[in-house]
Amino acid sequence: MTEIGFSAEQYIEEQSKYILQRINCGNSERLYLEFGGKLVQDKHAMRVLPGFDENAKIKLLQKMKDKAEIIICIYSGDIMTNKTRQDFGITYDLEVLRLMDIFRKHDLVVNSVVVTRYEDNSPAVDKFINKLERRGIRTYKHRFTKGYPTDVDTIVSDEGYGANPYIEVERPLVVVTGPGGGSGKLATCLSQLYHENKRGRKVRYAKFETFPIWNIPLKHPVNVAYEAATADLKDVNMIDSFHLEAYGEKAVNYNRDLEVFPVVKRIIEKITGEESEYKSPTDMGVNRAGFCITNDEVVREAADQEIIRRYMIAQCDYKKGKISGETVERAKLLMDDMSLCEEDRRVVLPAREYAEQKKACDERYANVVVMALELPDGKIITGRSSRRMVAAAAAVLNAIKYLSGMADDLYLISPGILKSIQDLKVDVLGAEKTSLNCEEILTALTISAVTNPSAARALAKAPQLKSCHAHCTAILSDKDESTLKALGIDVTSDPEYITNNLYYS
Structure with a gap:
């Protein structure tokens, strides 16, 4: 909690x-x-x-x-x-x-x-x-x-x-x-x-x-997190020299306000x-x-996590061509200044380690993608990509199974339903990829819930994913990113594309 x-x-x-x-x-x-x-x-x-x-x-x-x-x-x-x-x-x-x-x-x-x-x-x-x-x-x-x-x-x-x-x-x-x-x-x-x-x-x-x-102090993590969030604007927090001169008191502001x-x-x-x-x-x-800050220690830890999160998002945005390398460097510098690293985000290592483990044990998993998701009780759940579904969908399914007290190997959606949707995507809609995305899996789960009480029970746990942290070992598709945001999941990714395709990536 x-x-x-x-x-x-x-x-x-x-x-x-x-x-x-x-x-x-x-x-x-x-x-x-x-x-x-x-x-x-x-x-x-x-x-x-x-x-x-x-x-x-x-x-x-x-x-x-x-x-x-x-x-x-x-x-x-x-x-x-x-x-x-x-x-x-x-x-x-x-x-x-x-x-x-x-x-x-x-x-x-x-x-x-x-x-x-x-x-x-x-x-x-x-x-x-x-x-x-x-x-x-x-x-x-x-x-x-x-x-x-x-x-x-x-x-x-x-x-x-x-x-x-x-x-x-x-x-x-x-x-x-x-x-x-x-x-x-x-x-x-x-x-x-x-x-x-x-x-x-x-x-x-x-x-x-x-x-x-x-x-609050100039270098308080909450204020540094603001700099990380505005790295593309080059905002820099500073002591308000005008306030200090007028009142003899330190106050924090940022460069644009001080300049103007x-x-x-x-x-x-x-x-x-x-x-x-x-x-x-x-x-x-x-x-x-x-x-209105009631627990400074809790706020500091949350802000540290935001600084890491902003850096990881900046890396992906740079890979997508959305921002400059200078913005990424600034985000990295802020993270280093606070003595933080990517692995301080608890979901990062489990996702990467599981992906490396699968790749090492079987060459069929050479391109496997893994998502790790941390639940409110601190439990970390993973999900990997397969011919049926993407890693994000697998992680969400596994998470709501866990929250429902169900076995990990329990099928909530009939393989026949999954195949029907895959056939629709390829044969009717002309899609290149057959793996179902997160939204498609949730839709299939919703359909299954009409006749399957276990599916209905699992689906009812989806709201508990709000504010959970997740990390994926590859850049998410726009659709999966949008679905996870709608669920309220705070997700980051490694700056790597799943394939070398330029359009169907």
Whole structure:
């Protein structure tokens, strides 16, 4: 059973109270709150802070839903490059659509979508905008801000922020979020501050960024795990020198916020004509996560595992051509700095050793793939690839058999059913591979459960696989990776393809 190191209830209570204080202090009519990280289903926070509710942020917004409305930003370049959210394997433009559905489900008002740094002659971006507008969703185009970042006089003028259309808002709390980092949230907030000020309204800006956690040590594994998660963005945690100078207190922030703070401070002062209320980038934040850690040892161990996980994912992403070698090197350096290695992830060695054992005993297993899966009680279950099914499917089947108290050699699915599905794949659908993937095996198990009580009992144990760790000795297919994520299994892979095929791999 996973130990708890973080209080979700305390976090929601304290965080919502602190945001309300920001809204109500001063004489401002409105607070623009930049929401960094994942507003919903924050898997990273859930992994590094055991006990964290992955939907804590949206729950605290629900407590303020009568005061809040949401603007979603997406960088046009991320649409053109099909940038993907790693946790769900979907592109950022699809993530925007998913976020809107989730917000509506929670009775939160979505004001509009802003496409930032828009450029003419961008067919993919225009197609996305058309899709939104034809569904009745207000969409705005913000172009690159003239003069940014050095020429504050131009930035705060009709040529700079004034060139952006004003987003009509009504409520006292405007949450500005996006599918990931670099979405243009800060620029959208400052653009709105400019337009509001021109209309004679007094408004303020604040930032909600869960990581790095400002009031824990710089080299705490939780903060290092944030660097590992953003290795492609080259984020580096640093001591907030502005905060140290102003208050004599150490606080942790990251390079991009520290670099941009002097500019942001001057822009806000230029817009308002008043001295900024903020003396440091930490001052701008409203994050209370550090106060809700209840067991530091548990949190440290979870964060160490995340650092290893991020490195192993980076290796596979590099093999797939998704990231640069520099990103992999950075992830490796962070792992080495924490004196960690791949084998510290408990499922790695059992998977590799079983694969080597099978290869050594019989040449028929030369290309065998193995997955090891750690269950909530610490038991490690393995599954290997065969002519009938892939390693991931075998591991999942073996795991739910174990959880059901069944013998490993018990057949839950009739071989005849498996053969029928394989024949369908090859003879009717024209597939090259006959081994059934994880989703196909679960579908076959579901069919068997109608007449087989043992299959039904095993299938009922599948939800217990959520948050389990797994490792595969070869890169998973997109379909298997998606299915395991849907089951909530945290899986890594060795950076090796199963075959030399370029398409049917």
